[in-house]
Amino acid sequence: MLNCELGMGKPFDIELERLTGRTSYSAVFPSVAAGQRGTFFLETFGCQMNDHDSEKVAGMLLSRGYQQVETPEAASLILYNTCSIRERAAQKVFSRLGEYREKQSEGKVIGVLGCVAQQEGEEIFKRAPWVSLVCGSASYRKLPEMLAQLEAGNQRVTGLDTDTDETFETEMTRRDNPWRAYLTIIEGCDKACSYCVVPFTRGPERSRASDSILREVKQLAELGYSEVQLLGQTVNSYVDPTPRKMRFSELLLAVADVQGIRRVRFTTSHPSDFTPDIVEAIEQQPKICDHVHLPVQSGSTRVLRAMQRTYSREEYLEKIAMIRGASKPITITTDIIVGFPGETESEFAETLSLLEEVQYDSMFSFKYSPRPNTPSLSMSDSISEEEKGRRLAILQDHQREIQAAKHSLLVGERFEVLVSGKSRRENQWTGYSTSHRMINFASQGRELLGTYVQVRVTGATPNGLAGEHVT
Ligand code: 5AD
Numbered sequence: 001m002l003n004c005e006l007g008m009g010k011p012f013d014i015e016l017e018r019l020t021g022r023t024s025y026s027a028v029f030p031s032v033a034a035g036q037r038g039t040f041f042l043e044t045f046g047c048q049m050n051d052h053d054s055e056k057v058a059g060m061l062l063s064r065g066y067q068q069v070e071t072p073e074a075a076s077l078i079l080y081n082t083c084s085i086r087e088r089a090a091q092k093v094f095s096r097l098g099e100y101r102e103k104q105s106e107g108k109v110i111g112v113l114g115c116v117a118q119q120e121g122e123e124i125f126k127r128a129p130w131v132s133l134v135c136g137s138a139s140y141r142k143l144p145e146m147l148a149q150l151e152a153g154n155q156r157v158t159g160l161d162t163d164t165d166e167t168f169e170t171e172m173t174r175r176d177n178p179w180r181a182y183l184t185i186i187e188g189c190d191k192a193c194s195y196c197v198v199p200f201t202r203g204p205e206r207s208r209a210s211d212s213i214l215r216e217v218k219q220l221a222e223l224g225y226s227e228v229q230l231l232g233q234t235v236n237s238y239v240d241p242t243p244r245k246m247r248f249s250e251l252l253l254a255v256a257d258v259q260g261i262r263r264v265r266f267t268t269s270h271p272s273d274f275t276p277d278i279v280e281a282i283e284q285q286p287k288i289c290d291h292v293h294l295p296v297q298s299g300s301t302r303v304l305r306a307m308q309r310t311y312s313r314e315e316y317l318e319k320i321a322m323i324r325g326a327s328k329p330i331t332i333t334t335d336i337i338v339g340f341p342g343e344t345e346s347e348f349a350e351t352l353s354l355l356e357e358v359q360y361d362s363m364f365s366f367k368y369s370p371r372p373n374t375p376s377l378s379m380s381d382s383i384s385e386e387e388k389g390r391r392l393a394i395l396q397d398h399q400r401e402i403q404a405a406k407h408s409l410l411v412g413e414r415f416e417v418l419v420s421g422k423s424r425r426e427n428q429w430t431g432y433s434t435s436h437r438m439i440n441f442a443s444q445g446r447e448l449l450g451t452y453v454q455v456r457v458t459g460a461t462p463n464g465l466a467g468e469h470v471t
């Protein structure tokens, strides 16, 4: 499962990386005059996979002669790429759609893409009749065709397949970040956790051919990308469909071998498929980042079983011991859900003790949210919102203390960071270490964005590190 936030904390007021002005393409677009077909505004909610899907949609529209604009007001086509992982995320989409209700009467086309589109399908037309296009993530390649149908006078169009591998065709991707490229290597999910909508919104698992992945990584390196982030809801469940049958760890090594690539990240890993060869690959190849995101969801075996997570607390802890046993330190981060149906106080206490035992470097935590179609929907959502909130606050306080202690030990250490943001405050920058620690640092350097620099940590808070550029 992928998460909606990256990193060990929030960057301070950094300018968006995309404001650096460098726009990069994975391919040369056909020469259709920009804006010939109209303008589009695209807003993205949710995880990295959604961000990357939006990069593909933007690329495809640009290649067909549309021009991207920064505001809905300036657009003839308004698209929302949506997330339905928790109820609040889905509600946010409908409230945003509400804000643009009157736009349709101005002649604008409003479209819903992504997980809410897939989940709600034609229901969206009932809830928001001013929407005229609904398209799930496996149907993006049909978008131009769907837009042509609208132009031809159709009132409403949908694309709701879930089992195609068309999403891997990325030759038109318009990437937002000029140094780090996302690359989906596996789509969908076969894991069927009882609380999760992803198997419904993104369909069954499909892995992309290893030769096609490596070809794209080579192109990316030639375009100047130095960091590649391999994406999948369960990225390490990758099964190469070609006769080469590369294991996930072999793929990591092969990507790292591509000339020009300096860092390879991957997210999100499922504990059940996390095998020793992945740790060996990290140990062996410095370009493979020293960070594993390994969602546990709960510290109680009873709750894990009810969640259909396919491992027990003890089995999870064995994976952690394997990672901690590596010859170099590897950062471990996780996701946790509190208030799953029937979670008792003592089961919640088991989650707290797991935190204590593992000493995560960072955590994303959520109140359980019942989702349509999921098996846990039929379990009584017995824990009140107030109690879920109480547990979440206790959990987060606990993790904050762990992070404060861990971060303070890093003061004085040196990290190589890829500089990815610039503060509005003068001489302040942000970058990530290979271990995915975010460091805000001071430097007199003039143009550091996209470069790798050495930073010494001079200060620590529970949420992040501060440092200075050392030359
Ligand atoms: N309720 C709360 N959190 C959820 N997640 C997934 N589904 C739900 C749900 N129904 C969380 C999991 C997952 C993360 C991305 O979102 O922790 O790993």
Ligand code: SF4
Pocket (backbone or CB within 6 Å): 001, 002, 189, 190, 191, 192, 193, 196, 197, 198, 199, 233, 234, 270
């Ligand atoms: Fe992750 Fe489980 Fe959802 Fe699959 S079903 S995306 S493994 S939480």
